[in-house]
Amino acid sequence: MMCGSCKHTHHPLANKDAIQVPNEKYVDYMKPYLQNGYLVRMVPKGNSMLPTLKNGEEVVTLKHAENVRPGDIVLALTSYGHYVIHRVVSVNGQRVTLKGDHNKSTETALIADVLATLVDKEPYHSEGSEKRGLSLDGTTKFKANPQYRIDTVDTLAWMVDTIHKKVDMHKAVVFNETALLVWNTVAKSGFTIYDMANCLTNYYEVDDSTALNDCRRLLVEWRDCGLVVGAGK
Numbered sequence: 001m002m003c004g005s006c007k008h009t010h011h012p013l014a015n016k017d018a019i020q021v022p023n024e025k026y027v028d029y030m031k032p033y034l035q036n037g038y039l040v041r042m043v044p045k046g047n048s049m050l051p052t053l054k055n056g057e058e059v060v061t062l063k064h065a066e067n068v069r070p071g072d073i074v075l076a077l078t079s080y081g082h083y084v085i086h087r088v089v090s091v092n093g094q095r096v097t098l099k100g101d102h103n104k105s106t107e108t109a110l111i112a113d114v115l116a117t118l119v120d121k122e123p124y125h126s127e128g129s130e131k132r133g134l135s136l137d138g139t140t141k142f143k144a145n146p147q148y149r150i151d152t153v154d155t156l157a158w159m160v161d162t163i164h165k166k167v168d169m170h171k172a173v174v175f176n177e178t179a180l181l182v183w184n185t186v187a188k189s190g191f192t193i194y195d196m197a198n199c200l201t202n203y204y205e206v207d208d209s210t211a212l213n214d215c216r217r218l219l220v221e222w223r224d225c226g227l228v229v230g231a232g233k
Contacts, residue, residue: 023083027075033167034064034115037064038165039063039119039165040063040116040167041061041166041168042170043170047102048101053073057124059122059124059168062117062119063117065115065117068111069091070089071088072117074086076113078113079107085118086098086099089106094110095108096110138192141230142228143231144228145226145227148162150175151167152180157173158171158172159171159225159227174221178200181203182199193216196219197215200214
């Protein structure tokens with residue numbers, strides 16, 4: 001593997017299990033997609049909507065809120081200053097009353113602060129099982145999945161489905177400086193795990209074994225969430 005004359009600090013390639021995003025920041029990421037007509041899919045947490053929504057067990061699909069009506073399940077910023085996915089009990093002028101199906105109390109929100117309406121839900125399950133069949137032995141070539149583009153925000157990247165105009169927020173991929181460098185270097189054409197490792201050793205002061213292990217973890221994440229697909233041998 002080639003070594004460059006200028007080396008930089010190598011940041012370990014984090015995995016998606018490390019993602020911790022406050023609710024407010026998470027919704028801020030969602031807003032531009034909703035406002036531009038994208039469907040946004042996410043996994044809601046909490047027990048306030050039992051039995052309609054079970055904690056972490058469903059993927060819900062949200063769309064930009066229009067003509068909010070009683071009975072709708074919506075994502076809204078309440079007058080208490082926190083975001084909820086609750087059902088609309090009533091609409092009175094520019095204010096709505098909300099209630100979790102499992103809650104005894106209600107809360108209110110302005111119509112302008114109702115961001116999205118729930119339009120579908122499905123069971124959440126571990127996805128990408130068929131992609132795990134793609135070998136990481138170094139001979140298999142991968143390429144960027146043409147169905148997706150990635151939008152990077154801070155150290156995260158959202159997989160945006162440009163064909164169906166939707167974004168799966170629960171499939172966020174960690175893209176720190178190191179991971180983004182690798183992606184921008186190799187994703188334009190077919191690549192192997194060794195191409196990824198070469199990218200690291202060319203740019204960072206890192207040994208071959210560490211580079212290969214880091215890239216293996218990163219490639220597993222890309223493969224399993226569908227960001228990359230097989231490109232043959």
